[in-house]
Amino acid sequence: MMERPDRKRVTSWVVINTVVVLYAMIPVLWIASLSFKDPSTFTDGSFIPRKWTLDNYAGIFENDDFVRGLVNSIGIGLISTFVAIVFGTMAAYAIARLTFPGKRLLIGVSLLIAMFPQISLVSPLFQIERALGLFNTWPGLILPYITFALPLTIYTLSAFFREIPWELEKAAKMDGATPFQAFWQVIVPLAAPGMVTTAILAFIFCWNDFLFAISLTSSNAARTAPATISFFTGSTQFEDPTGSISAAAVVITIPIVIFVLFFQRRIVAGLTSGAVKG
Amino acid sequence: MRRATTRGRRAAALLLGAVALLPAACGSGGDEGVPLVNLYNAPQENLEAIVARCNDLAAGRYRILLNTLPRDADGQREQLVRRLAAADPGLDVLGLDVTWTAELAEAGWIREWTGDHAAQAREGTLAKPLETAVWQGKLYAAPYNTNVQLLWYRSDLVPSPPRTWNEMMAVAAELAARGKPHYGEVTGAQYEGLVVWFNSLVASAGGQILNTGGTQVALGPPALKALDVMRAYATSKAADPSLPNTQEDAARLAMEGGRAAFEVNWPFVYASMAANKPDMLPVFKWAPYPGIDGAGASPLGGGNFAVSTYSEHPEESFQAALCLRDPASQLTAAVKDGLPPTIESVYKDPAMAEPYPMRDAILDALKTAAPRPKTPTYQNVSTMISAALSPPAEIDSPVTLAELREQISAALQSKGVLP
Amino acid sequence: MTTPAPATRRALTEGQRSERRLGLWLCAPAALIMVLVTGWPIVYSVLLSLQRYDLRFPDDRAWVGLSNYAVVLTNEFWWSAFWVTLVITVISVSIELVLGMLLALAMYRAIVGRGLVRTVVLIPYGIVTVAAAYGWKYAWTPGTGWLAAMLPEGTAPLTDRVSAIAIIILAEVWKTTPFMALLLMAGMAVVPEELLRAASMDGATRWQGFAHVLLPLMKPAILVALLFRTLDAFRIFDNIYVLTNGSQNTASVSITAYHNLIGGLNLGIGNTMSVLILISVAIIAVVFIVGFGTAAPGSGR
Numbered sequence: 002m003m004e005r006p007d008r009k010r011v012t013s014w015v016v017i018n019t020v021v022v023l024y025a026m027i028p029v030l031w032i033a034s035l036s037f038k039d040p041s042t043f044t045d046g047s048f049i050p051r052k053w054t055l056d057n058y059a060g061i062f063e064n065d066d067f068v069r070g071l072v073n074s075i076g077i078g079l080i081s082t083f084v085a086i087v088f089g090t091m092a093a094y095a096i097a098r099l100t101f102p103g104k105r106l107l108i109g110v111s112l113l114i115a116m117f118p119q120i121s122l123v124s125p126l127f128q129i130e131r132a133l134g135l136f137n138t139w140p141g142l143i144l145p146y147i148t149f150a151l152p153l154t155i156y157t158l159s160a161f162f163r164e165i166p167w168e169l170e171k172a173a174k175m176d177g178a179t180p181f182q183a184f185w186q187v188i189v190p191l192a193a194p195g196m197v198t199t200a201i202l203a204f205i206f207c208w209n210d211f212l213f214a215i216s217l218t219s220s221n222a223a224r225t226a227p228a229t230i231s232f233f234t235g236s237t238q239f240e241d242p243t244g245s246i247s248a249a250a251v252v253i254t255i256p257i258v259i260f261v262l263f264f265q266r267r268i269v270a271g272l273t274s275g276a277v278k279g
Numbered sequence: 280m281r282r283a284t285t286r287g288r289r290a291a292a293l294l295l296g297a298v299a300l301l302p303a304a305c306g307s308g309g310d311e312g313v314p315l316v317n318l319y320n321a322p323q324e325n326l327e328a329i330v331a332r333c334n335d336l337a338a339g340r341y342r343i344l345l346n347t348l349p350r351d352a353d354g355q356r357e358q359l360v361r362r363l364a365a366a367d368p369g370l371d372v373l374g375l376d377v378t379w380t381a382e383l384a385e386a387g388w389i390r391e392w393t394g395d396h397a398a399q400a401r402e403g404t405l406a407k408p409l410e411t412a413v414w415q416g417k418l419y420a421a422p423y424n425t426n427v428q429l430l431w432y433r434s435d436l437v438p439s440p441p442r443t444w445n446e447m448m449a450v451a452a453e454l455a456a457r458g459k460p461h462y463g464e465v466t467g468a469q470y471e472g473l474v475v476w477f478n479s480l481v482a483s484a485g486g487q488i489l490n491t492g493g494t495q496v497a498l499g500p501p502a503l504k505a506l507d508v509m510r511a512y513a514t515s516k517a518a519d520p521s522l523p524n525t526q527e528d529a530a531r532l533a534m535e536g537g538r539a540a541f542e543v544n545w546p547f548v549y550a551s552m553a554a555n556k557p558d559m560l561p562v563f564k565w566a567p568y569p570g571i572d573g574a575g576a577s578p579l580g581g582g583n584f585a586v587s588t589y590s591e592h593p594e595e596s597f598q599a600a601l602c603l604r605d606p607a608s609q610l611t612a613a614v615k616d617g618l619p620p621t622i623e624s625v626y627k628d629p630a631m632a633e634p635y636p637m638r639d640a641i642l643d644a645l646k647t648a649a650p651r652p653k654t655p656t657y658q659n660v661s662t663m664i665s666a667a668l669s670p671p672a673e674i675d676s677p678v679t680l681a682e683l684r685e686q687i688s689a690a691l692q693s694k695g696v697l698p
Numbered sequence: 699m700t701t702p703a704p705a706t707r708r709a710l711t712e713g714q715r716s717e718r719r720l721g722l723w724l725c726a727p728a729a730l731i732m733v734l735v736t737g738w739p740i741v742y743s744v745l746l747s748l749q750r751y752d753l754r755f756p757d758d759r760a761w762v763g764l765s766n767y768a769v770v771l772t773n774e775f776w777w778s779a780f781w782v783t784l785v786i787t788v789i790s791v792s793i794e795l796v797l798g799m800l801l802a803l804a805m806y807r808a809i810v811g812r813g814l815v816r817t818v819v820l821i822p823y824g825i826v827t828v829a830a831a832y833g834w835k836y837a838w839t840p841g842t843g844w845l846a847a848m849l850p851e852g853t854a855p856l857t858d859r860v861s862a863i864a865i866i867i868l869a870e871v872w873k874t875t876p877f878m879a880l881l882l883m884a885g886m887a888v889v890p891e892e893l894l895r896a897a898s899m900d901g902a903t904r905w906q907g908f909a910h911v912l913l914p915l916m917k918p919a920i921l922v923a924l925l926f927r928t929l930d931a932f933r934i935f936d937n938i939y940v941l942t943n944g945s946q947n948t949a950s951v952s953i954t955a956y957h958n959l960i961g962g963l964n965l966g967i968g969n970t971m972s973v974l975i976l977i978s979v980a981i982i983a984v985v986f987i988v989g990f991g992t993a994a995p996g997s998g999r
Contacts, residue, residue: 118975121740144735211826243836249829250830695962697964698947
């Protein structure tokens with residue numbers, strides 16, 4: 002930037018970058034390697050498979066529970082994200098643009114929830130959902146997911162909304178646009194990137210959850226993929242489900258890798274904006 | 280900016296589309312007409328064959344679907360219990376560890392066996408295994424397999440097997456003096472195996488951990504004696520240095536590896552020895568479980584089949600459970616998977632002779648075997664005991680006993696805390 | 699904030715009134731859900747913690763006052779879990795702060811491959827904790843793992859308390875350092891470049907520039923990052939569940955509460971622990987906000 006990068010500095014940065022890449026990737030590559038290992042070579046302790054196979058992947062996709070788990074994860078994650086984004090957008094707009102009593106309170110409450118220990122909610126919800134018939138259903142997981150995704154969406158979105166040049170809306174109205182047109186054609190395109198970012202962060206949160214998923218479900222009717230993996234059993238008493246668990250772990254990591262590759266800038270912006278501007 | 284926006288819109292549209300599609304993906308299948316009986320059991324290699332035979336015999340009256348639970352007992356129990364707590368109708372026949380009967384029966388999650396079904400479950404079934412399926416005088420399960428520990432020893436090192444724990448220590452000391460392998464393996468790690476050991480010692484000394492109704496702590500002088508023996512053993516020449524970490528499998532491996540002169544363990548060690556160390560098999564002998572003054576009371580294990588309260592096909596489930604534990608099924612489980620039968624007549628089958636040369640010893644041990652305490656809070660009681668007794672070398676008998684009494688009675692009043 | 703300054707206190711114009719109404723309406727759904735899903739369960743949790751309520755003895759349900767609290771607070775398993783949680787929290791957050799600072803500098807200052815670095819660090823952040831935890835578990839399992847293969851024959855690090863806790867901390871640090879780094883990087887971004895340049899012109903070394911200029915200005919960001927991560931580490935569950943499930947006394951408070959609730963079906967004791975965890979988290983937050991003067995994010999400046 003300010004100084005021209007000389008050779009030595011470039012080299013040292015290449016070294017630093019390599020260290021960072023190794024740090025981030027080695028554990029991921031290890032589980033991928035396990036997932037490609039032939040079961041007869043699980044116990045060789047080698048980092049790179051000596052005998053490659055796709056059987057572990059074939060196996061988990063023949064496993065109804067895992068496929069159901071994926072469907073549950075995707076469905077529950079998308080619905081929770083969608084609702085959280087809709088309600089979060091409304092609240093964030095109000096926080097960023099309007100003056101009204103209780104604004105501070107809302108910010109405070111969502112901060113509290115962001116820091117809330119989930120286990121403290123699991124215990125009463127286990128009993129409440131059993132009584133209401135929500136236990137082991139999609140809504141039974143969607144409700145807590147929305148609740149924990151909301152603080153995140155409110156924070157990130159209100160930070161984004163403060164950046165939007167709202168004068169443009171006024172200018173459009175002066176040019177003869179209706180309020181709806183002004184909103185839809187001017188504001189929405191400006192707000193959409195922030196909403197996509199926020200949606201990704203909220204989805205990652207839902208996709209990642211484990212505690213609610215194992216505590217508030219009992220069968221594959223609502224159990225999400227991470228919980229399903231933890232219940233894998235080997236086909237016999239003497240066989241460890243190492244291969245299936247590794248393959249499934251890789252499968253549920255793929256969406257994350259895709260998000261990261263395509264939306265790296267947005268995710269970084271989303272994670273940092275809420276923290277600084279909040 | 281432009282590109283990002285369209286991408287954003289497309290993503291939002293995708294999101295909406297996926298949400299709209301989802302409910303269509305939920306639905307349940309099943310054969311029309313034939314009631315489906317969901318069996319939940321611990322992993323067992325040849326259970327699939329047993330299920331297939333029963334499905335053939337049922338000829339369309341029901342169809343059993345085998346669902347495998349995790350390998351560890353705690354994991355199995357947790358899965359079952361959580362679904363039962365949610366009144367899940369997807370469970371029909373449940374494979375239970377012998378120690379869970381009271382808990383599930385008391386919570387109202389498994390059905391009582393009555394009338395014809397009960398009569399069939401009782402018929403020809405050995406008394407001790409049957410007793411594990413009873414709570415408050417009512418039958419709640421049909422015994423599937425049983426298990427007893429025996430004393431296994433190397434006849435090249437120990438010509439005549441010790442009959443008591445004191446004799447074991449003396450034999451070990453004598454072997455040690457001669458520089459021979461002298462360890463006597465026992466499950467001393469902090470887990471259920473330690474409770475099993477303690478329970479058998481208390482029973483061998485003529486006592487019990489809980490009173491017969493399971494409502495009060497019994498313990499008392501026999502427990503004191505049991506604790507003295509455990510401590511003495513853990514500090515004797517017989518104790519493997521890894522005793523505080525030894526579970527069944529480590530005990531088996533120590534024996535097969537030639538480190539140990541004897542072990543107390545379940546009969547699966549015989550098949551394992553035959554497979555791994557055939558040349559040691561001729562000197563690998565068995566004897567009754569050691570006692571304190573006289574004969575010992577062997578630990579009692581095994582599994583039973585119960586029918587869930589929330590099953591929508593109870594009649595078919597009872598029938599399926601009976602088939603899964605009938606003599607032919609038990610024979611398969613015994614010969615192929617090493618699970619000792621609960622029906623006495625199965626032991627006389629010629630196919631039993633080769634894999635179970637010790638079958639008379641098992642039957643003898645079953646007459647005096649010590650069942651573990653019956654209480655709905657067995658989980659807590661067992662956790663307390665294993666925590667209080669670990670490591671066995673640090674037992675201080677009167678202090679440990681007082682601690683045990685206090686903690687077990689807390690557990691009985693729902694004041695037990697699990698780690 | 700960019701909100702219009704209130705002109706006068708007493709006279710609300712029609713426009714202001716309708717703005718208030720709109721604001722409340724827009725916030726209502728979010729507020730309602732958050733309060734319904736957390737508020738009522740917390741109250742209910744407190745009520746359950748005052749009862750003997752054990753699904754294994756459904757007939758013996760009764761009010762018992764504070765006796766569950768007495769049971770839990772005098773129980774060695776609870777205190778073991780509490781100290782384990784505290785140790786994991788303090789050690790992992792300390793390591794993360796140092797590593798996260800280095801990572802943040804690398805991401806912020808990189809002159810080549812900045813995009814690459816920022817992309818790869820998001821992988822630990824985004825990966826499902828359970829998936830990563832299985833990776834660590836297998837890596838340390840003797841016979842299977844490449845890390846275990848480097849250890850002397852016969853060591854099983856996950857079966858020993860100290861080494862198991864070390865592995866739990868490793869898994870936690872690996873996964874959450876990128877988040878810490880991103881928060882710290884955001885803090886770096888608000889420090890004006892000119893200040894650092896001025897310092898270096900005054901003859902300050904790189905280290906002095908970092909320690910005397912950058913760090914003090916980053917203090918609010920550091921405190922917020924520490925607060926977030928401390929509270930997050932205190933509720934650690936997933937990694938321990940997969941790696942040891944609490945055996946060898948490695949349970950955290952969340953794991954112990956889970957075992958008593960789902961494993962033990964003891965709703966009274968389980969909810970007592972939940973309430974105690976909530977209180978602990980509140981104490982930590984208060985210590986940060988009052989003791990260190992952490993500006994709570996969103997409190998406005």
